[in-house]
Amino acid sequence: MKIKVAPSILSADFSAMGEAIKRTEAAGADLIHCDVMDGSFVEPITFGGQMVKNIRPLTKLPLDCHLMIEHPKTQIKFFAEAGADIITVHYKACKKISDSYLEETLNLIKSYGVKCGVAINPDVDVEKVFDVFPLCDMVLIMSVYPGYGGQKFIPETLEKVKKAREFARFSGMDGLDIEIDGGVTEENAAAIKAAGANVLVAGSAFFRSPDPAKTVRILAE
Ligand code: DX5
Ligand code: ZN
Numbered sequence: 583m584k585i586k587v588a589p590s591i592l593s594a595d596f597s598a599m600g601e602a603i604k605r606t607e608a609a610g611a612d613l614i615h616c617d618v619m620d621g622s623f624v625e626p627i628t629f630g631g632q633m634v635k636n637i638r639p640l641t642k643l644p645l646d647c648h649l650m651i652e653h654p655k656t657q658i659k660f661f662a663e664a665g666a667d668i669i670t671v672h673y674k675a676c677k678k679i680s681d682s683y684l685e686e687t688l689n690l691i692k693s694y695g696v697k698c699g700v701a702i703n704p705d706v707d708v709e710k711v712f713d714v715f716p717l718c719d720m721v722l723i724m725s726v727y728p729g730y731g732g733q734k735f736i737p738e739t740l741e742k743v744k745k746a747r748e749f750a751r752f753s754g755m756d757g758l759d760i761e762i763d764g765g766v767t768e769e770n771a772a773a774i775k776a777a778g779a780n781v782l783v784a785g786s787a788f789f790r791s792p793d794p795a796k797t798v799r800i801l802a803e
Contacts, residue, residue, distance in 0.1 A: 583780045585802045586612035588646050588761070589794075591637075592628060593731045593785035599633070602789070603640045604688045612802075613646040613668075615763070615783045618732075620651035620662075623675050624729035631660030638665035639688040646781075648701065649727045650762065651675065655687045662694035668724050670699035670761075673711055699761070703727060708742040712749055719759060720781065721746055725774075726764030731785035735765030740777040747778025768800045 589611050590653065594602035606614060616634055621627040631787040634645055651657060654671040661669050669691045676684035691698035699720035700711050704727060715721065723742050726733035731765035743760060762774050771782060774794035782801050792799040 586759070586781045586796045587773060587788075587801045588613035588615040588781055588787035589788035590615040590617055590731065590763075590781045590783050591692045592617040596629075599637060600640055602649075605639050605794065607641050607790070609641055609788070610802075611643060611788070612642060614780070615785075616645055616647045616666075616784075618647060618649045618651060618657075619729065623652045623672065627728060631657065631664040634661055635662035635664035635668055644668060645668070645763075647673075648722065648781045650701075653679065655683070655690060658687065658690050658694065662691070662696045666696055667698060668697040668720060670720060671761075672700050672701045672703070672728075673706055684711075684714060685717065687786045688714060692709060692717070699759075700762075701728075702742070704736050704739055708746050708749075715746075715750060715753065715755060715758065720761055721750075721758065722761045722763055723779070724764055725762050725766070725773045728764070733765055735767070735770055737770075737773075739775060741778045743774070743777040766801070768797060 589606045617687040620627045645708050646668045647661050647666040648670050676769045688698045697719035701722035703724050724740050725735050725739040760779045762779040763783040768783050769788050
């Protein structure tokens, strides 16, 4: 399965976002990971659909929008119309509203012709989202608690990556993207890929790298 590298613009300089996007594309990245935080589901506030709209014309790379927000359904329209290629919502944010909210949100994303994903925090069992795998293009396994870049990778989350990949294969979903997000480095990438993840988010590892193109190659090899 092709390994895709998704630098997270959370670690970029927000005052020079256009340049950051161009450098990311020039370095050979496969996706641009956009971390959307609302100050409620997670403590910080980052940006909303307007940022996605503004960076859309600057790159051909798919925009991978990771919504760390409450009530995600209310924002899908804005991100879809802004040009998001993938929109991922959190299991926990959906579950606290109702049992059917996650499925409804995934279907809403798909109704715009946009790919959809579900994200789980380190304290959520992956089995909880097995029932929505058939609706998803991507499953995002958080390897840190969401909210901040630059945290340390939680190695126990690799077990969930393995379970997710096994379940996807067993259920005939060989093409399902499994994304890992948080604390990915040049050093732990091999173990992450061996566990079955094929989309690697890299915030600090990419934006603090002295040679971002080399970092992308190492993460993707
Ligand atoms: C954390 C975000 C991540 C973060 C990754 O809440 O979802 O995407 O930016 O940053 P690093 O790679 O520095 O852990
Ligand atoms: Zn993210």
